[in-house]
Structure formats: structure tokens, C-alpha cells
């Protein structure tokens with residue numbers, strides 16, 4: 204099998220879905236040379252099957268705004284692959300949501316979930332609904348309308364959604380409440396739930412914490428630690444803030460945070476108190492980071508990205524394609540030694556290639572941010588057992604899972620003297636799903 208022929212066919216079948224093409228190209232570039240050694244994969248057309256979702260559900264979401272006007276949005280659920288477990292993946296509410304974005308995220312989720320060592324298939328969903336500027340009642344109206352349709356397609360052993368951009372604790376709670384009302388049952392059909400109704404300790408922190416644990420694993424291969432390292436973090440949402448807090452607690456200096464309005468720069472590093480304050484400020488939806496600059500003694504740069512700031516490690520934790528080739532060159536020029544992705548596909552493919560070519564430590568999102576879905580898997584286990592583990596227990600399991608993901612990347616990503624984490628994550632994630640699909644026959 205040849206990369207260009209494969210991609211030619213994929214692009215023809217999925218016209219205009221650029222993010223999906225990008226995600227597939229990144230994966231198959233490392234998987235094809237591996238799969239070509241085993242004719243069983245080509246005979247069963249495993250890669251063609253893995254790049255075609257099991258099904259895509261698209262539906263109308265009709266809700267009333269604060270003035271009683273009828274609003275119409277589009278809802279989606281892409282059920283990508285359930286070869287190794289029930290469909291699992293987040294919901295995104297953002298005006299940029301499209302089929303291409305959700306297919307890229309669902310495809311990435313296949314490999315990520317496989318790496319977690321837990322039995323979870325892959326999915327992604329969401330809507331072009333924009334929660335920014337909406338009242339709580341509007342968000343509730345939307346969530347109830349969205350779940351009324353989605354509820355037909357999910358279930359605790361079928362498909363278990365979670366949060367993502369624009370879907371946090373508030374939205375998960377409204378979605379859960381509506382499912383419970385419609386079905387009459389209290390079931391673990393969502394993860395990221397509140398602690399008082401079946402949520403897991405550490406789930407909210409897990410993606411950010413897991414990303415930092417992965418960075419520690421990567422650094423340890425070079426005899427390094429986080430202590431004193433200047434870390435440029437992008438984003439100021441769930442992933443970014445918990446990554447930033449964990450970094451500060453580990454002795455690193457978090458020098459940036461960002462949002463859609465620009466970025467904050469604190470050359471000496473934000474204190475843990477300043478980070479806790481920033482988290483409260485963003486969580487209470489008081490405004491953009493610009494309004495916080497004086498309170499946390501930082502400079503605000505409107506409309507910029509943090510990648511020109513000198514740093515030792517970059518943690519892109521906002522959104523896809525936020526770090527371009529130009530940004531990568533700047534980071535490398537300024538001596539950046541590692542990039543650890545909290546977001547999904549935050550680096551464009553040319554940016555990722557620049558990091559790999561430079562031989563710095565580069566942890567791709569599907570490995571480095573898998574702690575979130577892994578802890579969702581632990582939430583599902585607790586729900587099935589009707590109990591709640593302690594915070595220490597869940598955090599210890601999260602650390603172990605991140606260490607195991609790192610070990611799988613090292614095993615399959617050997618490249619000269621170093622480790623190519625992209626290759627390692629893609630091949631390790633592929634083997635488990637592909638072998639399960641082979642075992643199931645032509646389904």
C-alpha cells in the first residue's frame with residue numbers, strides 16, 4: 204500500500220474535509236510502512252475500514268432563546284469504531300463544529316482510546332451551538348433539545364459521550380438530567396458527571412494532569428525533570444488550567460496562558476495562587492484574560508499566540524492547528540526542548556514534522572492528552588461497580604496509565620537513538636484495534 208494512493212482515495216471519498224484528511228495523513232504515514240509488513244491487514248482492507256466511521260448521525264436541534272425566538276442548530280454524533288469497546292468520545296459545542304472537525308476528532312479517538320489500555324471504542328459529537336454569551340437557561344434549553352435526539356443513539360454499553368470544548372460540568376449536568384428524565388433510569392451514559400451523581404474524582408483535572416505526567420515521562424528519558432522549566436501553555440479552559448496548576452505544583456514556571464482574545468505573559472511564571480484565581484475567573488465566565496492582566500501582574504498581548512515567548516517546553520492546550528510551522532520554527536529557535544500536546548492536533552503536520560526533524564521530545568495529543576478519556580473509562584468502571592474510588596486511587600491509576608502509554612510509544616517508536624512518539628502512538632494504537640477487527644471478521 205502506498206501513502207499517496209491511499210490519501211488520494213480518502214480525499215476523493217471525503218471532499219472538503221481538510222481536518223479529517225490531515226488527521227488521517229498523520230496516522231497512515233507511520234502505519235502504512237508497518238502494516239505493509241503484514242499482508243493480513245491489506246487483505247482485510249483494515250486501513251480503509253478504520254478511516255470510514257461505523258455511522259454518522261446528524262440531527263436538527265430546535266430550542267428557544269431568552270426572548271422566545273426559535274433557534275435552530277445542527278447536532279452530530281460520529282460513531283467511529285467499536286472494535287475494542289463501546290463508542291466513547293466527547294461532545295463539542297462551538298460555532299466552528301463541522302463534520303470534518305468531528306471526523307478528525309473521532310478518528311484520533313480510535314488510537315487514543317486504544318492506547319489507554321481500557322476497553323473503549325471511539326466517537327465524537329457536538330453542535331455548531333456557541334455557548335458564549337448565552338444565559339444558563341438558554342444553555343439548558345439547548346442541552347435538553349440536543350439530548351432529546353441524541354438519547355436514541357447512546358447507552359452505557361453502546362456509546363458514552365463526555366465533554367470537550369464548550370461542554371464542561373454545567374453542560375454535562377443538563378445533558379445527564381435530560382437523559383434521566385427521558386429514560387427514567389439513572390445510568391452512566393455520560394462521563395465527567397458531578398461527584399454527587401456518579402462522577403469520578405480527578406476526571407475534571409485528568410486531561411491536564413495526565414499531559415503533565417506524560418511530559419515527566421518524556422523528560423525522564425533524557426534525565427530531566429520539570430523543576431525550573433519555563434512552560435508556555437496555550438488555552439485557559441479545562442485542559443490548560445489543570446495542566447498549568449500541575450506544572451506549577453511540580454516546580455515548573457508557567458509563563459503564558461491564552462484564550463480567543465490573546466495571551467497573558469508572566470516572564471517569572473504565574474504563582475499557584477494566580478493560576479487558581481485565573482481558573483475561577485474563566486470558570487465564572489467573567490470575560491477574556493485581558494481583564495485579568497493587572498490582577499495577576501502579567502502583560503496581555505491581544506490577538507497573539509504564546510509561541511514567540513522563550514520557553515523550555517510548550518503545552519498547546521487550546522484547539523486544533525493553533526501551532527503552525529512558523530510557530531514551530533520560532534519555538535525551536537528560542538531553544539524549546541519539548542512539546543506536549545494537551546489539545547487534539549494543535550500542531551499542523553508541517554509543525555509536527557519540524558519538531559520530529561529537530562529531535563526534540565514531541566508528545567502528540569493522542570498519547571499526551573489520553574488521561575481524560577482514560578479517567579472517563581475509570582468513571583465507567585466505578586459506575587458499573589456502583590462505587591466511588593478515592594481521589595488518591597484514581598490519580599495513581601491515571602499516572603500508571605500515562606506511564607503505560609509512554610512505554611507503548613517507546614516500544615513502537617524507536618527511531619535511531621531516540622523515540623518518535625508520533626510513530627509509536629500511531630502503531631501501538633493501530634495494532635490493538637486492527638487485530639480486534641481482524642478477529643471479528645468482515646463487519
Ligand code: NDP
Nearest residue numbers: 367368369410438439440441442462463521522546547575
Ligand atoms: P475548553 O472549552 O474548556 O477550553 C478551550 C480553551 O481554548 C479556552 O480557553 C478557549 O478560549 C481556547 N480556544 C478555543 N478555541 C480557540 C481558538 N480558535 N483560538 C484561540 N483559543 C481558543 O476546552 P478543553 O480545555 O476541554 O479542550 C481544549 C482542547 O483539549 C481541545 O482540543 C479538546 O479537544 C482537547 N481535549 C479535551 C479533553 C477534555 O477532557 N476536556 C480531553 C482530551 C483532549 P476562550 O476561553 O476564549 O473560549
